Amino acid sequence: MIEAVGLSKSYDTGPSRVDALCGVSFRIERGEYVAIMGPSGSGKSTLMNLIGLLDSPTAGTYRLDGQSVEDFSDDRLAELRCRRIGFVFQSFHLLPRFSAAKNVELPLAYMGLPRGERRARAVAALASVELGARVDHRPNELSGGERQRVAIARSLVNRPDLLLADEPTGNLDSRSGEEICRLFGRLNRELGVTVVLVTHDRGVAEHTRRILHIRDGALVRDEPLGAP
């Protein structure tokens, strides 16, 4: 499903250049459940943005279902981002003037669903992350962990077949974090969703079946995990 060959990404910041990713290569097949771990600043979010088509590499190729993303039209890219990929951002990116339900509904706006159906799906997604009692709260009326869970619910509402989650439990207590791990595990096992998540928590990573270790922009180790 995902094939990265020599992926590199550099940023030009004022006088200096930051080489955030240097020649990363790997494959992720449909239905896999993968964790990405590594130190702060090692390039994990940069890699997730490339996988999620939110940014383009400075060098190297990235193929989604065998087709190189450089060959995709803007329309195709937009459609992939809306319909096939669900993304949980490390900093949530919720719209401050909208309620939790409206924020979760957002990805559905492009799918031509009637209003009642969009609201129903948003409320169901919020219930799946235990926020049924907060559907009408705005982000500044929510705790940090609640905002994180709204971001998770939003990533699920369009029923993606590829879920990318950048540190989805960083602001959650261990019990809520476990709930989210179980939710992702069910989506993977029961619905065949391909899940790639970045985490700093080894306990979270051990719910997956494979860990890609990143350090200083390079893939330093590909660790398969035994059956749990």
Add this chain to the structure above:
Amino acid sequence: MIEAVGLSKSYDTGPSRVDALCGVSFRIERGEYVAIMGPSGSGKSTLMNLIGLLDSPTAGTYRLDGQSVEDFSDDRLAELRCRRIGFVFQSFHLLPRFSAAKNVELPLAYMGLPRGERRARAVAALASVELGARVDHRPNELSGGERQRVAIARSLVNRPDLLLADEPTGNLDSRSGEEICRLFGRLNRELGVTVVLVTHDRGVAEHTRRILHIRDGALVRDEPLGAP
């Protein structure tokens, strides 16, 4: 130093009211090193905002050094927030148009220090959280963990005697998180800084000497930790 008696905080959101804190009472003496733990949404950030004078209780009293905060003038409140208290926000609150160094310098603007001294202190604070190589990056040019560390550096730059940190390691890998724990531990032991931190990580809490457990807005357990 800190005395809370029956602290309560409610929010009115549309038709409903959320009782975020219900009658919380405790004392924290000068030089203590305390952790606050509890489920997502249990009231920890709400409590931290009250302790840090960023919000006022709906009911109950809060005394800082024996004086009730209701009796403080606006000037006194502003001075306490700027000079005595350092606050690491759960969502960082960095100014997007300013570099890391300028963000860290901000609390010093009120202290009448010359420009060169402010810059020197900001750079030193960033070095103490291993961001010496990122001083001129803006927040959107930093990783999640780097932004968190900028927020930590900013909380230290005015040399507060009370440091309040709301989930300071949520976006950090275990090694960077340990570095931050060691830094806080040194500030506490060597400089006598009173440290109160919210964390979801039991490992981080075990660096402190006392854990206050919050659940559904109430203090349910006060746990002293043996000498490490």
